[in-house]
Amino acid sequence: MADKKDFDDFLEKFHKHRQLMVEELHKVIIGQDDVIEQIMAAIFTGGHCLLVGVPGLAKTLVVSTIAKILDVEFKRIQFTPDLMPSDITGTNVLEESESGRREFRFVHGPVFTNILLADEINRTPPKTQAALLQA
Numbered sequence: 697m698a699d700k701k702d703f704d705d706f707l708e709k710f711h712k713h714r715q716l717m718v719e720e721l722h723k724v725i726i727g728q729d730d731v732i733e734q735i736m737a738a739i740f741t742g743g744h745c746l747l748v749g750v751p752g753l754a755k756t757l758v759v760s761t762i763a764k765i766l767d768v769e770f771k772r773i774q775f776t777p778d779l780m781p782s783d784i785t786g787t788n789v790l791e792e793s794e795s796g797r798r799e800f801r802f803v804h805g806p807v808f809t810n811i812l813l814a815d816e817i818n819r820t821p822p823k824t825q826a827a828l829l830q831a
Contacts, residue, residue, distance in 0.1 A: 714736065774815050
C-alpha cells in the first residue's frame with residue numbers, strides 16, 4: 697500500500713513540475729500549444745523531436761527556452777554544405793606541452809550537450825547527416 701501512495705505522490709509532483717514548465721514556456725511562446733505538448737512528451741520519454749516549418753515560427757526560441765527552464769546545456773548547429781562530421785562529433789587535437797611532449801586531446805563537438813538543435817539538416821552531405829544520427 698505504501699508503494700501506491702509513493703507512486704501517487706510522485707505522479708502529483710511530476711504533474712506540478714510539468715505544469716510549471718508549460719506555464720513558463722507560455723510566458724515566451726504564444727500559440728504553439730500542440731508543439732509544446734509534443735516536445736514535453738518527447739522530453740519525458742527520452743525521445744527526439746523534428747520541428748518542421750517556415751522561418752519565423754519560433755522553433756529555435758522554443759528549444760532554447762526549454763533548455764533555460766530545465767537549466768541544461770543547449771547548443772545549436774547550423775548545417776551547411778561544407779560541414780564535416782568532425783564539426784559535429786569533435787576531433788582529436790595534437791598538443792605540445794612546455795616540456796616538448798606531444799599528446800592528443802579530444803575536443804568535444806556540439807553534439808555533447810543536453811539539448812541540441814540541428815538546423816537545416818537537409819543542407820549538409822549525407823556523410824555529415826550520418827554522423828549526427830550515429831551520435
